[in-house]
Amino acid sequence: MNFGGVIRLNKTGLCILGVFLIFFLYTFTKNGRSKVENKISLNKLLTVAIEAAESGGRMVVATKDNMNLKSKGLTNEGLLDPLTAADLLSHCSMVQMIKHHFPSLTIISEEKAACLENESIPSPLKNLLDDQLDQEVNNHEVVIWLDPLDATYEYSEKLYQYVTTMVCVAVKGKAVIGVIHNPFNKTTSWIWINKTMSKDLHANLEIRKKNVTKIVVSRSHRGEIESILKNNVNLNKNPYQLVIAAGAGYKALQVAKREVDAYLHATAIKKWDVCAGNAIISGLGGEMTDKYGNAIDYSDPKNVVLNGLVATLSGQDRFLGIL
Ligand SMILES: *[C@@H]1O[C@H](CO)[C@@H](O)[C@H](O)[C@H]1NC(C)=O
Ligand SMILES: *[C@@H]1O[C@H](CO)[C@@H](O)[C@H](O)[C@H]1NC(C)=O
Ligand SMILES: *[C@@H]1O[C@H](CO)[C@@H](O)[C@H](O)[C@H]1NC(C)=O
Ligand SMILES: *[C@@H]1O[C@H](CO)[C@@H](O)[C@H](O)[C@H]1NC(C)=O
DSSP states (O other): OOHHHHHOOOHHHHHHHHHHHHHHHHHHHHHHHHHHHHEEEHHHHHHHHHHHHHHHHHHHHHTTTOOSOOOTTBSSOOOOOHHHHHHHHHHHHHHHHHHHHOTTOEEEESOOOOBOOOTTOOOOOOOSSOGGGOOEEEGGGEEEEEEEEEOHHHHHTTOGGGOEEEEEEEETTEEEEEEEEETTTTEEEEEETTTEEOHHHHTTOSOOOOSSEEEEEEGGGHHHHHHHHHTOTTGGGSOEEEEEEOOHHHHHHHHHTTSOSEEEEEEEEEHHHHHHHHHHHHHTTOEEEOTTSOBOOOOOTTOOEEEEEEEESSOHHHHTTOO
16 A cells, blocks of 8 residues: 555645644634633632622621711712712722632623722632532623612611611523622621521521411511501411511511511512622522512623512412512
C-alpha cells in the first residue's frame, strides 16, 4: 500500500485544513471560556445572600433614629427622611455585597437608586454546605429579588418585630434560595431548597395541632379581607381566627413556623415582598401562589405585580377561591 499518497497534501488542501483548525480552536476555546464565566455557585450565592440581608439590616438599625444622615454609598446624597434613608442605605449595601461577588447577576430591588461601588467589602464567610453538594447554574438563569426594608410603615412607627430585609434567588423562574432577616432581633431564617436551611426552620417541623384555623392578614388591608372572609360560607363552617400582622416577610415566617395555617392577601402584591418567603414555604413542603392558585414566576424582571396571595404549609386548596 502507498501510505505516502494519503498524507501528501497540496497547498489548497493545507489552507483548507488550516482554516478548519483555526475555526475549531476558536469555537472550542470560546465555549470553554464562556462556560467558566457563566457558572454561578449556589453554595456561594447562599452565603452572599445571607450576608447581604444582614448588612442591609445593619443599615436599617443604624438609621432608625438618625435624622442627620450622611448617605454613605449613595450616588445622590441629599436630605432624606430616616425611612427613605434606611431604605436606600439598606438597598445599596445589599446590592454592593451581591455585585461585589457576582458582578453580572440580574438584581431586582424594591428600591431603584443607583449605588456607588464599594471596594472594601470583605470576602464572604466560608460556604455553608460542603462544596461536593454544591450546584452550579447558568448566570442568565438567575434573578435576585431584594426587599431592603419590608414593613416600612411599621418601621416608622417603631413596630420593629415586623421589619425584615429579604434576599431571594430565583433560578429559571423558581424561588430556590430565600433569606428573611429581622435586624432588630438579629434572627435570620434562610433556606436553599432541597439542600439546607436555618435551624429555626428545622425546629418547627411538626404540624400545627390547634383546633382553630389561624389566618394571618395585613394590618393595612385588614378591613377588606375581614369582610371577604366573613362572607365565605365554607370558611365559616369551622372556627377561624385572624392574626393581624405587618410585613410580607414576617407573615410568611408565621406560616413557615406553624404559628398560623395560612397567609392571605386579597390585593396586588409585589414579587420582592414574597419571593424569599416563597422559597422557605415551598422548601418546607408548602405552597405559595397567587389568589387563583397560579405558581409565581420570578424569571421576568419587568413583571413584578401579583394578583393576591395564598400561602400555606398544607391544605392550600381550602383557601383558594376565598379571595
Ligand atoms: C463598604 O462595605 C463595608 C462592609 O460592608 C461597610 O462597612 C462600608 O460602610 C461600606 N462603604 C461604603 C462607602 O458604602
Ligand atoms: C426539590 O426536590 C423535589 C423532589 O425531588 C423536586 O420536585 C423539586 O423540583 C426540587 N426543588 C428544587 C428547587 O430544586
Ligand atoms: C379547642 O380545643 C380546646 C381543648 O380541646 C377547647 O377547650 C376549645 O374550646 C377548642 N376551641 C374551639 C374554637 O373549638
Ligand atoms: C424575630 O423576627 C422574626 C421576623 O420578624 C420573627 O418571626 C421572630 O419570631 C422574631 N423572634 C424573636 C425571638 O422575637
